[in-house]
Amino acid sequence: MFKFASCDGCQLQLLDAQDRLLELAGRVEIDHFLEASSRVVPGPYDVGLVEGSITTAEDVERIREIRRQCRFLATIGACATSGGIQALRNWGRIDDFLAAVYATPETIAALATSTAIADHVPVDFELRGCPIDRGQLLDLLTAVLLGRKPHVPGHAVCVECKSRGIVCVAVAKGIPCLGPVTQAGCGALCPAHDRECFGCFGPSESPNLVSLTGFYERRGTPRESLVRLVRSFNAAAPAFRAESDRLEASE
Amino acid sequence: MTEPLPGSWHWLDPAGLQQLIDALRRRGHRVVGPQVADGAIVLRELASVAELPTGWLDEQDGGSYRLRHDPAAGTFDHVVGPHSLKNFLFPARETIASFTRTDGAWTQTHAPAPDPPLAVLGVRGCDLAALAIQDRVFLGSGYVDEAYKARRERLFLVAVNCRRAAATCFCHSMGCGPAAGPSFDLALTEIGNRFACEVGSDRGAAVLADAIAAGALMTACSEAEIDAARGVPRDLAARMHARQGVVDRPTPRSLDTHGIRDLLMRNLEHPRWDEVASRCLSCTNCTLVCPTCFCSSVQEVADLSGDTVDRERQWASCFSLDHARMHGQSVRSSTASRYRQWLTHKFASWIDQFDTSGCTGCGRCITWCPVGIDVTEEIAAIRATDGAASADAGRETP
Numbered sequence: 001m002f003k004f005a006s007c008d009g010c011q012l013q014l015l016d017a018q019d020r021l022l023e024l025a026g027r028v029e030i031d032h033f034l035e036a037s038s039r040v041v042p043g044p045y046d047v048g049l050v051e052g053s054i055t056t057a058e059d060v061e062r063i064r065e066i067r068r069q070c071r072f073l074a075t076i077g078a079c080a081t082s083g084g085i086q087a088l089r090n091w092g093r094i095d096d097f098l099a100a101v102y103a104t105p106e107t108i109a110a111l112a113t114s115t116a117i118a119d120h121v122p123v124d125f126e127l128r129g130c131p132i133d134r135g136q137l138l139d140l141l142t143a144v145l146l147g148r149k150p151h152v153p154g155h156a157v158c159v160e161c162k163s164r165g166i167v168c169v170a171v172a173k174g175i176p177c178l179g180p181v182t183q184a185g186c187g188a189l190c191p192a193h194d195r196e197c198f199g200c201f202g203p204s205e206s207p208n209l210v211s212l213t214g215f216y217e218r219r220g221t222p223r224e225s226l227v228r229l230v231r232s233f234n235a236a237a238p239a240f241r242a243e244s245d246r247l248e249a250s251e
Numbered sequence: 252m253t254e255p256l257p258g259s260w261h262w263l264d265p266a267g268l269q270q271l272i273d274a275l276r277r278r279g280h281r282v283v284g285p286q287v288a289d290g291a292i293v294l295r296e297l298a299s300v301a302e303l304p305t306g307w308l309d310e311q312d313g314g315s316y317r318l319r320h321d322p323a324a325g326t327f328d329h330v331v332g333p334h335s336l337k338n339f340l341f342p343a344r345e346t347i348a349s350f351t352r353t354d355g356a357w358t359q360t361h362a363p364a365p366d367p368p369l370a371v372l373g374v375r376g377c378d379l380a381a382l383a384i385q386d387r388v389f390l391g392s393g394y395v396d397e398a399y400k401a402r403r404e405r406l407f408l409v410a411v412n413c414r415r416a417a418a419t420c421f422c423h424s425m426g427c428g429p430a431a432g433p434s435f436d437l438a439l440t441e442i443g444n445r446f447a448c449e450v451g452s453d454r455g456a457a458v459l460a461d462a463i464a465a466g467a468l469m470t471a472c473s474e475a476e477i478d479a480a481r482g483v484p485r486d487l488a489a490r491m492h493a494r495q496g497v498v499d500r501p502t503p504r505s506l507d508t509h510g511i512r513d514l515l516m517r518n519l520e521h522p523r524w525d526e527v528a529s530r531c532l533s534c535t536n537c538t539l540v541c542p543t544c545f546c547s548s549v550q551e552v553a554d555l556s557g558d559t560v561d562r563e564r565q566w567a568s569c570f571s572l573d574h575a576r577m578h579g580q581s582v583r584s585s586t587a588s589r590y591r592q593w594l595t596h597k598f599a600s601w602i603d604q605f606d607t608s609g610c611t612g613c614g615r616c617i618t619w620c621p622v623g624i625d626v627t628e629e630i631a632a633i634r635a636t637d638g639a640a641s642a643d644a645g646r647e648t649p
Contacts, residue, residue, distance in 0.1 A: 026557070027635075056298075139552075146557045155570075156535060157619075158539070159568070162333075164343070165343075167288070167289040167293060168333065172316045174315070180532040181534075205571070208529075211530045215621070215623065
């Protein structure tokens with residue numbers, strides 16, 4: 001398990017797996033998982049999981065070395081798969097942020113952008129989510145152990161809402177929800193609590209954002225609210241990025 | 252007091268309806284009925300008539316559903332909500348078998364436990380028609396779905412004759428309502444503050460007899476009262492036919508089904524498929540709320556060791572890429588091809604396959620489409636420009 005710019009929440013999904021973690025530890029040798037243990041066994045490794053986005057020049061070098069060390073490399077979470085919430089910096093000026101946040105900005109060496117791991121090295125599998133779903137992570141590891149494809153569908157969150165019998169918040173309450181264009185995996189967590197989907201799992205397999213945001217706009221949602229809705233945890237995922245840029249350009 | 256028999260009619264007041272629910276529960280039924288929850292009228296287990304949505308109306312339109320309280324509204328003046336019988340008879344996810352491996356040998360460990368028998372209160376004509384269609388799919392061919400069959404055989408149906416239609420309702424066009432049918436155990440027609448209850452089966456008669464034995468007062472309906480009750484859905488049907496072509500907001504739906512199979516099948520390259528694809532989200536909502544859509548996928552879910560495996564069946568949709576994935580690639584990669592697959596199956600090739608349309612006119616796919624795509628509008632658009640060819644006709648798939 002390797003960490004880049006991230007909050008560690010995705011790694012915690014594995015630590016929180018409790019009895020399943022013990023089961024996993026009985027099947028694999030965990031050589032590098034600093035969140036769990038300071039014991040580090042040098043590579044090469046059979047499987048590498050990467051959390052976080054690339055935000056420094058050192059990161060670029062380190063991910064290349066990790067890629068060389070791992071036979072199978074999977075990225076986990078919104079940061080690793082799309083740049084994460086910190087990719088909001090991609091729309092601003094890095095120097096402005098540094099000056100606003102740090103007392104001595106000249107000591108900070110950060111890239112101007114936050115980017116996905118796959119922008120830098122080939123990735124064998126991506127697990128979406130902010131954070132990832134524990135069940136999907138365990139399924140991915142099971143799939144690797146058993147030599148099958150992971151059960152990670154690309155369809156929309158709506159499948160999970162309808163499967164659970166959750167009443168659609170967009171249709172019944174007029175709440176602009178990203179569920180119809182967001183990949184499933186969370187189990188429809190937010191709609192189950194009467195909130196819209198925030199797009200934590202990134203774009204679904206065939207997202208039609210232009211149609212959805214156009215419908216919400218005709219129903220009275222201001223364009224700037226739609227930009228904020230699409231530009232969040234997966235702001236830099238290509239389909240979401242293109243849509244927030246399109247909405248902003250036509251504002 | 253007249254003894255209940257198939258074909259007999261009896262008056263139930265709200266207390267009598269409660270005694271009917273009690274009688275079903277005493278017989279071991281899990282009673283499910285309409286209730287207000289989460290901004291909609293959903294189907295949930297209930298124990299009391301007080302939980303029914305008396306005084307609530309649902310205003311439905313493309314991509315919009317709103318509840319409105321109206322003191323004049325009865326108990327069943329709402330129409331269909333997001334749930335249907337499908338949610339109970341063909342659940343979204345079900346473990347159909349389990350296997351364990353010991354010393355290299357596999358044994359099946361899971362015999363699906365029978366659910367308690369289900370009784371559903373408030374089922375409308377469109378949903379009874381949908382049930383008959385799902386019966387053909389799951390029971391009517393050589394391949395009987397045993398889990399569905401077990402639930403279906405013990406299902407007790409308390410139907411309701413509609414006396415109000417939402418703008419999205421078009422059962423009158425599909426010949427599936429608003430009168431309750433083709434079959435039910437009991438059917439209620441709300442008149443004033445009581446219900447005329449028609450007995451539709453021996454089981455229905457037996458349950459009413461139980462309620463009467465437990466003290467329910469159920470006077471027989473007179474011939475004139477039966478005529479009046481029969482007139483309720485007939486009047487609504489007349490009003491639904493009369494509103495055809497009426498310009499109003501929201502637009503009352505209807506569908507011209509004349510020659511619909513051939514109409515759709517000769518317009519497979521119509522430019523409308525691309526037009527609707529520009530709006531369609533491929534989000535699957537229409538198929539999942541459809542009370543007749545029956546597709547599912549099956550996958551083996553193993554533990555880390557691979558020694559314990561559950562075979563799980565879950566709803567699938569022709570709007571997902573996986574649905575048409577063969578040899579590593581989806582053969583319906585465009586949204587236009589997926590929308591066309593759904594619409595032509597529902598309204599055309601379903602007829603070839605099952606000798607009936609797959610649509611009952613319940614209108615759920617219109618209401619619960621997040622962007623309000625309307626099947627009646629799409630089919631009308633194709634009919635209005637029958638034979639129009641796509642600019643790039645001749646390509647393999649739209």
